[in-house]
Amino acid sequence: WPLGDGPEFRGVFDRQASQVHLFERTPGGAYQAPVNVRDIHDQTVRDTIAPDVYERVCHELELLDGAGADFDLQGVRTGKLSPVFFGSAANNFGVQLLLDRFLELAMPPGPRRVGDTLVDPVSPSFSGFVFKIQANMNPRHRDHVAFIRIVSGAFQRDMNVLNPRTGKSVRLANSQRLFAQERETIDTAWAGDVVGIVGNYDFMIGDTLTEREGIVFDEIPRFPPECFAFLHNPSTAKFKRFREGLDQLLKEGLAQSFELTGAGQRVPLLGAVGPLQFEVLKYRLETEYAADCRVEQASWTLARWLRLKSGAPVREEPPLPTGAVFCRDIMGAPVGLFQTAWSVNYFEDNNRDWETSLVPFAG
Numbered sequence: 001w002p003l004g005d006g007p008e009f010r011g012v013f014d015r016q017a018s019q020v021h022l023f024e025r026t027p028g029g030a031y032q033a034p035v036n037v038r039d040i041h042d043q044t045v046r047d048t049i050a051p052d053v054y055e056r057v058c059h060e061l062e063l064l065d066g067a068g069a070d071f072d073l074q075g076v077r078t079g080k081l082s083p084v085f086f087g088s089a090a091n092n093f094g095v096q097l098l099l100d101r102f103l104e105l106a107m108p109p110g111p112r113r114v115g116d117t118l119v120d121p122v123s124p125s126f127s128g129f130v131f132k133i134q135a136n137m138n139p140r141h142r143d144h145v146a147f148i149r150i151v152s153g154a155f156q157r158d159m160n161v162l163n164p165r166t167g168k169s170v171r172l173a174n175s176q177r178l179f180a181q182e183r184e185t186i187d188t189a190w191a192g193d194v195v196g197i198v199g200n201y202d203f204m205i206g207d208t209l210t211e212r213e214g215i216v217f218d219e220i221p222r223f224p225p226e227c228f229a230f231l232h233n234p235s236t237a238k239f240k241r242f243r244e245g246l247d248q249l250l251k252e253g254l255a256q257s258f259e260l261t262g263a264g265q266r267v268p269l270l271g272a273v274g275p276l277q278f279e280v281l282k283y284r285l286e287t288e289y290a291a292d293c294r295v296e297q298a299s300w301t302l303a304r305w306l307r308l309k310s311g312a313p314v315r316e317e318p319p320l321p322t323g324a325v326f327c328r329d330i331m332g333a334p335v336g337l338f339q340t341a342w343s344v345n346y347f348e349d350n351n352r353d354w355e356t357s358l359v360p361f362a363g
Contacts, residue, residue, distance in 0.1 A: 119217075126209075126210065127217075128155070149194055162213065172209070225271030226302065229269075229270055235291075242289070246281075258330075305357045
């Protein structure tokens, strides 16, 4: 529990151990702040904390004893209880307490689902999946880092694995462990570890990487877009820089890309959960890639993935209601963009040979 806040923040109280962790400020948080561990009733604690702050903290702790939930490790591991930690990243205080406690509370690596089966962590064959991509980690090289969570087997630097999405073999070189600004080369890792693969690989979030064919992990859940916008590049001289930057940032999952069928001008159409994502994308393109761009909001608010119930490939546009448009996502899957929920219901009621989904259909 925090001992004060803002300029009056003086440390934290560990309720389980009944200990106060006081800290001394360091210039700019350049190195870990010194910690003094004492009891909440110790005179040093009273002298360190302002009287009104100390009185308020004691009152808050009394309330927590009656209103807070008792710690239950099983409840934490099943997601029914959430432990709360306080600290100051700016002063580099409390971070180590959080990390040490995390190691105690975290569960061992668990299995991951592949359709109706589970891949066990003790399986000898390597498998993992890309759960995050960070673009432009090194602006001089325009590379990015794909973070891979190992599900089973052992990772070895320079090993060759299969990416089922592309059907190609990939050599996992330049593997690193990243923590804040620190990087170190990693040669071996095991189930539960996270490895960063640095380079311009053709990875996407959710990609499976495996030594054994037939392993494709279930897709990582994602929210359907509710905001849409066109992203214009006003400078033809910087189009290549704009296109490369946009492609890298889209791999991060900042937004989803759609292509309108029959559109005369190839202006990127993007979908996102909220409009702030477009602003972040625009800011990063301009600051990190020096590529000017302009966001033009579109009127659609709902996306529905489409397919024929007969299973036949979609070659022609479905009869969408007024205001709706037909497009395809980055994988070429057909999508309908609608302005209102009424428009979606109208399409579903009048086109019984079609089915819709909030997310891409499996397969």
